[in-house]
Amino acid sequence: MSAPNAPATPLHVIRPATGRRLPDLREAWAFRDLCIALGRRDVTLRYRQTILGVVWVVLQPMIAGGVFSVIFGRVARLESGAQSYFLFAYAGFIAWSGFSNAFTRAAASVIGQGNLVTKVFFPRLILPVSALFSTTVDFLVGMGSLLVIFAVMGSPLSPGIVTLPFWVLLLFAMGLGLGTIAAALSVRFRDVQHALPVLVQLLLYASPVAYATTAVPESIRPWFVLNPLTGALDGFRWACIGTAAPSGVSVAIAGAGALASLVVGAMVFARFERQIADVI
Amino acid sequence: MSSSAPAIEIRGLSKAYRLGMENAATTFREAIVNSVSRAGAEPDPTLLWALHDVSLDITRGETVGIIGRNGAGKSTLLKLISRITWPTEGEIRLYGRIGSLLEVGTGFHPELTGRENIFLNGTILGMRRHEIRRRFDEIVAFAEIERFLDTPVKRYSSGMYIRLAFAVAAHLDPEILVVDEVLAVGDSAFQRKCLGKMGEVAREQGRAVLFVSHNMVAITALCSRAVLLEGGCLTQDGPAPAVVQRYLNSLEQVATVPVADRRDRRGTGALRFETVAVRNASVGGGLVRSGDDVVFEIGYRSDRDSLRNVHVDLVIHGPFDEQLAQLSNTAQRGVFERIPQRGTFRCRVPRFPFEAGAYRLTLYSEVDGDVADWVIHATTLEVEPGDYFGTGRTNFEGQGHFLVPHEWSASD
Numbered sequence: 001m002s003a004p005n006a007p008a009t010p011l012h013v014i015r016p017a018t019g020r021r022l023p024d025l026r027e028a029w030a031f032r033d034l035c036i037a038l039g040r041r042d043v044t045l046r047y048r049q050t051i052l053g054v055v056w057v058v059l060q061p062m063i064a065g066g067v068f069s070v071i072f073g074r075v076a077r078l079e080s081g082a083q084s085y086f087l088f089a090y091a092g093f094i095a096w097s098g099f100s101n102a103f104t105r106a107a108a109s110v111i112g113q114g115n116l117v118t119k120v121f122f123p124r125l126i127l128p129v130s131a132l133f134s135t136t137v138d139f140l141v142g143m144g145s146l147l148v149i150f151a152v153m154g155s156p157l158s159p160g161i162v163t164l165p166f167w168v169l170l171l172f173a174m175g176l177g178l179g180t181i182a183a184a185l186s187v188r189f190r191d192v193q194h195a196l197p198v199l200v201q202l203l204l205y206a207s208p209v210a211y212a213t214t215a216v217p218e219s220i221r222p223w224f225v226l227n228p229l230t231g232a233l234d235g236f237r238w239a240c241i242g243t244a245a246p247s248g249v250s251v252a253i254a255g256a257g258a259l260a261s262l263v264v265g266a267m268v269f270a271r272f273e274r275q276i277a278d279v280i
Numbered sequence: 281m282s283s284s285a286p287a288i289e290i291r292g293l294s295k296a297y298r299l300g301m302e303n304a305a306t307t308f309r310e311a312i313v314n315s316v317s318r319a320g321a322e323p324d325p326t327l328l329w330a331l332h333d334v335s336l337d338i339t340r341g342e343t344v345g346i347i348g349r350n351g352a353g354k355s356t357l358l359k360l361i362s363r364i365t366w367p368t369e370g371e372i373r374l375y376g377r378i379g380s381l382l383e384v385g386t387g388f389h390p391e392l393t394g395r396e397n398i399f400l401n402g403t404i405l406g407m408r409r410h411e412i413r414r415r416f417d418e419i420v421a422f423a424e425i426e427r428f429l430d431t432p433v434k435r436y437s438s439g440m441y442i443r444l445a446f447a448v449a450a451h452l453d454p455e456i457l458v459v460d461e462v463l464a465v466g467d468s469a470f471q472r473k474c475l476g477k478m479g480e481v482a483r484e485q486g487r488a489v490l491f492v493s494h495n496m497v498a499i500t501a502l503c504s505r506a507v508l509l510e511g512g513c514l515t516q517d518g519p520a521p522a523v524v525q526r527y528l529n530s531l532e533q534v535a536t537v538p539v540a541d542r543r544d545r546r547g548t549g550a551l552r553f554e555t556v557a558v559r560n561a562s563v564g565g566g567l568v569r570s571g572d573d574v575v576f577e578i579g580y581r582s583d584r585d586s587l588r589n590v591h592v593d594l595v596i597h598g599p600f601d602e603q604l605a606q607l608s609n610t611a612q613r614g615v616f617e618r619i620p621q622r623g624t625f626r627c628r629v630p631r632f633p634f635e636a637g638a639y640r641l642t643l644y645s646e647v648d649g650d651v652a653d654w655v656i657h658a659t660t661l662e663v664e665p666g667d668y669f670g671t672g673r674t675n676f677e678g679q680g681h682f683l684v685p686h687e688w689s690a691s692d
């Protein structure tokens with residue numbers, strides 16, 4: 001005699017973690033509601049706690065745009081290829097923020113949720129992914145402000161604008177992938193947290209955010225294009241303000257970089273995932 | 281419902297932690313040094329077996345209490361079953377969806393409203409959004425917070441907060457429910473409501489409930505069966521009353537070890553309890569009687585030059601390990617702002633209000649908000665009958681734990 005709906009085979013079998021594991025994407029998908037709930041919480045808190053929430057999001061690229069246009073446009077007299085250096089730097093910084101926020105927030109997501117991780121089970125991969133929500137909202141606010149500036153300056157939108165989601169996707173994917181790697185490593189090695197801001201700063205100056213790819217000397221430009229961010233950032237700016245289009249090679253490198261960082265991120269995370277609760 | 285359908289099967293389960301792993305997040309440099317020095321070395325000698333070769337079968341409809349002292353492996357077992365951490369050896373087979381409640385209100389955020397927290401906490405506990413929506417009204421009614429649904433929970437009283445948190449958890453619908461010491465909080469009426477709900481879950485809906493508690497009254501009331509963990513091994517498995525008795529007997533043995541030598545303590549060690557003594561200030565000596573002035577003297581030591589913001593408290597447990605009273609400096613006078621490296625805490629209780637009987641004392645301290653030292657059942661306390669009312673008479677034995685100042689009168 002057996003109870004109704006008592007499964008004859010176990011629903012889960014828990015065994016010691018052995019060897020290499022592949023990320024369990026199906027289980028992560030089953031927990032999508034949690035991912036959304038955590039993302040929603042981040043967004044709610046971010047915009048509820050500070051009255052200036054929206055203002056901060058806009059102020060940052062404003063300041064960066066202003067500083068960059070003075071230093072690189074006026075002092076160094078670099079050529080941006082856009083109608084105004086400020087607009088050029090502003091758009092660049094919004095794209096950059098999309099990447100760097102996805103990166104740093106995903107990286108901090110696991111350590112920041114130590115309490116959850118030691119008290120409930122859920123696929124830990126949810127954490128870096130959910131960090132993408134607030135990044136997206138911040139990005140949309142930034143884009144809104146860019147459109148306002150466009151309207152004020154009376155500039156026409158370039159037809160390339162329809163490709164914008166593609167470039168944004170590349171930037172987010174790279175940020176998320178790298179952030180997931182950093183999140184997994186930071187559980188085991190606390191110095192990752194200290195190294196990260198330095199790395200982000202370096203990437204900012206190594207990528208065409210404050211200056212145009214065309215301003216890079218021809219001799220080192222091939223190296224420069226190897227940075228997957230180059231293609232994505234140039235593409236983004238081409239789509240919104242009509243600067244020079246990225247080369248096919250740089251777009252291909254950006255696409256490959258985005259895909260690779262996602263795959264490597266998921267693999268590294270799966271490798272460290274099971275240690276998280278023991279170490280945190 | 282048949283009792284033969286399995287819910288959980290555990291076989292040879294062991295869990296080892298590398299010592300010091302708790303805060304182990306190392307730096308790259310240490311990792312490199314370690315990997316070099318460990319190459320070709322024998323097995324790591326600093327493994328700590330939190331759980332060793334545990335086998336256990338639980339069927340549907342059973343409520344099983346897990347008891348044992350701190351560090352016996354209770355929490356580790358629950359964490360393994362809850363899939364929060366992974367075993368070193370052995371296997372767990374779970375026949376059904378598991379819901380674990382290792383803490384009340386995991387993921388609650390003070391800035392979010394009651395409504396928002398219900399959805400957040402519910403999804404964290406593993407419910408789908410549509411399930412929460414379906415049971416939303418039930419949850420709100422169970423928590424009795426209808427009027428405060430859209431108020432941030434930081435404005436809730438602690439009672440409301442706990443009611444809401446438990447209400448969400450009580451409406452999880454898992455086939456296997458795992459509950460850690462969470463009923464230690466909340467008012468007693470609500471505790472009873474929660475216990476009732478848990479009993480109902482097991483009996484009427486044929487689910488398995490695993491329940492960890494230090495409250496032996498709750499264990500015997502709620503569980504048909506109990507298992508005892510000692511030093512990571514499962515040493516007793518049987519009807520709850522018998523296992524509880526065996527556990528209580530083992531406590532007596534522990535309490536005779538001097539506090540300074542106790543190893544089953546928790547905390548940062550910023551402060552360590554060394555001695556604990558009870559003195560009868562009314563008549564001198566160490567014999568404690570109801571109604572006399574009693575002073576607890578707790579010697580401590582620290583490696584630091586001076587200690588700041590020190591919270592210390594003493595919990596008095598009854599025969600079933602239930603917590604009867606808490607004597608805390610924070611509540612009575614505020615934390616000790618600055619105390620020397622070593623010294624003695626004194627806590628005077630005028631007209632000692634406990635009936636004759638055997639009690640146990642737990643010592644707990646925090647320094648600057650971090651748990652510094654925590655020794656459960658640091659010592660036993662024998663209270664002899666005394667002249668509490670100044671009439672030379674005492675109450676009947678075993679009719680209660682407390683003596684309360686009172687006056688009787690009669691009129692027509």
